[in-house]
Structures are given as C-alpha cells and as structure tokens.
Amino acid sequence: MAEPSSGDIDRYLAFFRAAEALKDTMRSGHTRLGRRESTAEHSWRLCLMALALGPELDGIDTGRLIELLIVHDLGEAVRGDIPAPEQTGDKNEEERRDLLALLAPLPEPARARILALWDEYTSMETPEARLAKGLDRLETVLQHTQGQNPAGFDIGWNLTYGRAHTDAHPLIAALRAPVDAETERLAREQAG
Template identity: 35%
Template structure:
C-alpha cells in the first residue's frame, strides 16, 4: 500500500476514536465506535476455539471494520436507524474505499459485501458478536444510562442472530440473565 494512501485511510479511521456511541462504559463515559469494534475483535478471538470450522481471521477482520463507515457518518443506534441512514452508511463506505487501492481495497470491499449479504457463517457470526457486545456493554454500564426501550431490548437484542450457533446462543442467554439481574436492581430500589 502506498504510504500516503495508508496515512489518509488511517486519518479517516481515527475518527472512530472520536465518534461516540449510544452506549456507556462501566466508568460512566460514552463508548467510542473504535472501542466497540476493538472489543468485538477481541470477543471473536476469545471464542475462536468454539468455531474451528470457520475462518475466524475473517470474522475478526469483519469485527474490526464493520463500523468504518461511521468514521464519516457518526453512530446511529440500531433502534433509530432508517433505510435512508443505511444508504448514507453505504455511501460512506464507498467514500472510504475510494481512498485506498489494490489488494487492500479488494479485501475491504469483499468483506463489506459478505457482511451485507450475511450468506456465510462467518458473516452471521460477526453479526451475532456485534449484537452480543452491545448487550454486554449495556450490562456493564449503569442503569441510569439506559433509555426506557432498552429495558426490553437488552433482553431480546441479538437472540435471532445467535440461534444458529450453539455456543453463542448460550452466551446470549447468559447475557439475558445478566440483564434481568441488573433490572432486578432497579426494581429493588
């Protein structure tokens, strides 16, 4: 990759450190998009032994890049995202891809297409990890950072996506139990 091209791409990607998400950290600050993507990649590494039949390097790459478009658009929580927002995000990815060339561009384009289509088990696992990481982060944050709809959403978010994978289905169920325990704290007050 051309050095200048690399620097331009990394300058754009750096915005993921600056763009915050709807989620809060356990220390009481907004989480950045970069932190979410990093922890998804770490989660994929942590569960890799459970998926020896899959290309987990590809899953990790998907986790790391899945929100790159948000370097341009910023984050829009899933429950607020519209069809128009989806188009804007796709345009942002195209804009980002226009800054790189060669095999790196080809790799990114192929990964984004695979993630969008969700036809491969790797793409579906990445999506499941994405949903689980969001629930995990909410469970770690204080309840006063949740909005009302998240009391129910945190119990159901990602269940459908995790059905295909026995391990992830069990992980998602544990996250639901953790959510219920957290909500019990609220009702005990």
C-alpha cells in the same frame, strides 16, 4: 512483493488518518465508569471475543471473522453511529456510501478488499459473517449490562435485540443466556 510507491504510501496514510475518526465516534453504550464508548472500542472487543472463542468455533475461519469485525462499522467514521432503536430506512445503504467515501484514498486493491469484507458482513451469506453479526449483537447487550447507563435507559430492550443473530450459533446463544439473566435482573431493579 513490490514495495508500494510513494503515492500509495500517501494514500494509505490518508486512509489511516481518516479512519482515526472511529476513535471519536460515540455509541449509545456506556462504559462501567459512565463514559460513552466509541465504535473503535466496540470493534476492538468484538475482535478480542473472536480471538478468544476461535478454538471453540468449528468450521469458522477465525482470521476471516476478525477481518469482518474490524470493518463492520468502519463507515461510521464518516457520519457516526445511529443507535439501533433510532434507525430508519436502509442503514446499510447509507453506511456503504460512507464507507466508500472513507475508502476513496486507498489504492484500488486495498479498497476492493475492504469493501468486499464489508459486503460479506452485511449479506451474511457466509458462516463467518453470520457469526460476526451474532457477536456484534452479543457485545452490545453485554456492554449494556456492564455499563453505567444513563437515566431512562431501557435495559429491557436488550432482551429482544439481535435475538435471531445470537441464537443462530449455539456458543453465542450459550454466552447470551447469562447476559440475558443479568439484563432481566437490571430491568427489575430499574422498574423497581
């Protein structure tokens, strides 16, 4: 394998510097201490979930799954995260444009590979992509049960969020069941 040119080194570094914005891209979820979580933190836990569950996921390429999870929200580094209840229009189209802008500094082979992963995730045509979407939804509802949510946060909304995606795989559905039970308990307390 040939060593990258100094121009390619600069291009990689420009991309890595731009992608750092994901650390400061805040989501609507909160940590157990009440701090808003970043998209980078969300993506990290998704990758950890895939790594831990890997041996239980027959027929799934865990490495590919982790690659999909790493890039699935990368476009949010440009304009941020829009909470699911507030999304209108075609989020994928806008996020793909943002991703293309973020990937622009990369050498073409790297740019094409990351874009292909993102396209695979959004199309959900592979088992890994469908599982990635289910894990994404599971991680979100799990965080809402763990986090110190702000006043007025509708925890009951979690009971329907991403249901089709989490129910699509038996292991993800089994993991979601106790999370839903916790959500129901929290919703009763909130109403209470």
